[in-house]
Amino acid sequence: MRPMKKNTMRRTLPLLGVAVVLSACLLAAGCTGQTPDGTDNETVQGTDLNGTAWDLLSYTQNGSMKDALAGTTVTLVLGENNTASGSAGCNAYSASYTLDGTAITFGPAVSTLMYCPIEGLMEQESAYLRFLDTVKSYEVKDETLTFFDENGTAVLVFGKHVPPQPEPLVGTDWTLVSYHTGDAIVSVIAGTEVTAVFEEDGKVAGSAGCNRYFASYEVNGTEMTIGPAGSTLMACQKEGVMEQESAYLGLLGTVKTFTIEGETLTFFDENGTRILEFAKAVPPQPEPLVGTNWTLVSYHTGDAIVPVIAGTEITAVFNEDGQVAGSAGCNRYFASYEVNGTEMTIGPAGSTLMACLNEDVAEQESTFLGLLGTVKSFAIEGDRLSLMDENGTAVLVFAKAETPASLPLVGTTWVLDAYHLDDIVMPVIEGTEITAVFDEDGKVTGSAGCNRYFASYNLTGSSMEIGPAGSTKMFCAEPEGIMEQESTYLSLLGAVKSYTIEGDQLELLDERGWRVLAFTAKV
Template identity: 40%
Template sequence: MGRDGHNTLAKAAFLIIVAACLVSVGYSGGTGMPPDDAGRVAEPLAGTAWNLIAFRADNGSVIASQNGAEPLIIFGESGTLTGSAGCNLYSATYRINGSAISVEPVVATAAYPASEQGLSQQESRYRELLVAAASYRVEGDELVISGPSGKELLVFLRAEQPESVPLLATTWQLTRYTTGGGSAVASPIPGTNVTLAFDPDGTLSGSAGCNAYSAPYRVNETGIAVERVIATKASCSEPAGIMEQEGAYLDLLRSAAGYRIVGGTLAVIDGNGRAILFYKAEP
């Protein structure tokens, strides 16, 4: 066999060895995922909302979340997730690559009812597990988040729009709003009542605490746009800070781009996917 023939055989052998190594890496790579997950395309999470139904406790067992205090997670379109940890509101940056997910440290409010030690422990564990996320999968209406070893950490149920609390025909009362450019969350000043109602004619209205306001709006299944907010011109001196709160609230309302309704809670979301206003349905 000539020199060219030997070279051809050598190249072929080299390619076979390389291919074998690649196959080996595909089965033993450092992701901790089983081989049949390698080519799986995960369902996109941006624009979805989920309620926690179970999580892994400190002792390794999987337990159900507290009834009536299930954490909520909303995945924004721009790499920011927000929600309620059961009592407190939180937000964090997240990244997704295929079925891999990573969550930056969570920023949250820090208010607990004095009698709710169990809720405090659940919230702390939930935030700890969320930051430990390494991969996810969606099975029907369930979202499962796993850690680096592949062990399941958090199990969520898809949050649907409840027919009993529609966006329209409901008066909403503000319970939380973001401050500091979205880096913190505050409650309305005691003694103020900030409300929001959507009329079928395409006009929203309410009380900003001191002044009444209204604006045209457009809405679809999960998106909303608010235009030309106008308000009366009264000036209130009490309680302290009411006018500053009112200005901040109306500015946030103008930046609304989406919404979610979970149970009796309405979350208004801005164009960056951050929940900026939280309301509860008035009785």
């Protein structure tokens, strides 16, 4: 019932005695609760609002009620611990509240600080939170909740909230919207993304804003515990990102229960405090397997997920000709691969044979090359590539790398990594170096491993032809096979019909478009 204004109270006093008599008569007669016009009065005064949830239907504006914006949802959840929370349309908010009969008041609301570009949404949100602070009483009628201000004017009208069908916990891509730190709800830093994907095998992984993280989890009904999180160890320079990441990973360890309502996942601690709130993410369009520069983020060995050693880089580029190549951290590697749907096999990897002085880097390289041979399937989610073994375990996880600016063909010293011979990728013999330098005057020169060589070349766009090569006539006895390697290299130059450069990688291709010579720029 709305509070009556003072002038209304004065007019009512002379009728009070009549009202008392009338009430007694009605009670004696077993009154039916009907209004004077004979309709049922379904107004429920003083209904306990604790534990109820509502959606905003309208709010006051310029003396009349205005419908909430179409396509937006403003929610109010009145928790058992006298904390109200929900979505104000764009941002999440919370406030304390006090109930006394039909009287209700709200404490100052705190909210996240995101901006949503939908026309009128931020103005509606501001009005909603402002009116919430003016509420003094309420009325529930026909599953409609109305809040009144101190003058008895309706300021907010809600309909009973009907929870949408919840998204599944497992397999949904969740993006963090806000988190609780101290006594405040904090929105995620603009331009950063914190994510979580729960797998059926009891693993959760995602981005903590800078680093990739991974942890185990257990669920029993709505109860949940998340084990200590491991992560990669990169440092991000953007202000506040590392502090946000640390807070997020710490809060994961305090999770005790969870709820999913529609596309919102909420985690609570042992006190029932809402500590993390996620929204369902729309998976980005997957990057193509072929032609994308992939950088390894982590690999699975034993029962552990291990981040790549800081300061090292392991890469992979899958080409259309069924070859994959990249850096294994120390050496360049190359292998064939086959794909059938989401199935994948990778043939034995060859590599250059440089010595890695750091033992940990050498061990990481050996592990990576070994895991390539265990791959049986793959999945791409946005800019993430996961290679799985026969058990479905993600043994190698890559992220899309920004394509570096390509070095110029002319003037760069290119060092041969590998050459193709009878469909076999052959690494350059350890202890030998084959180079190529293309000059502006249409000459290519370099070392063929033993002798210096020289040839002319012609370019038309990406097409290239290299004339017959001449060379000095020295004989090198060691290492074994060096003269055969030199002869093969010089003959393959004559098979070149085009070239590609990606970053510091030069590939010379034959008339079929197959790679015959693969170089890396010399630093």
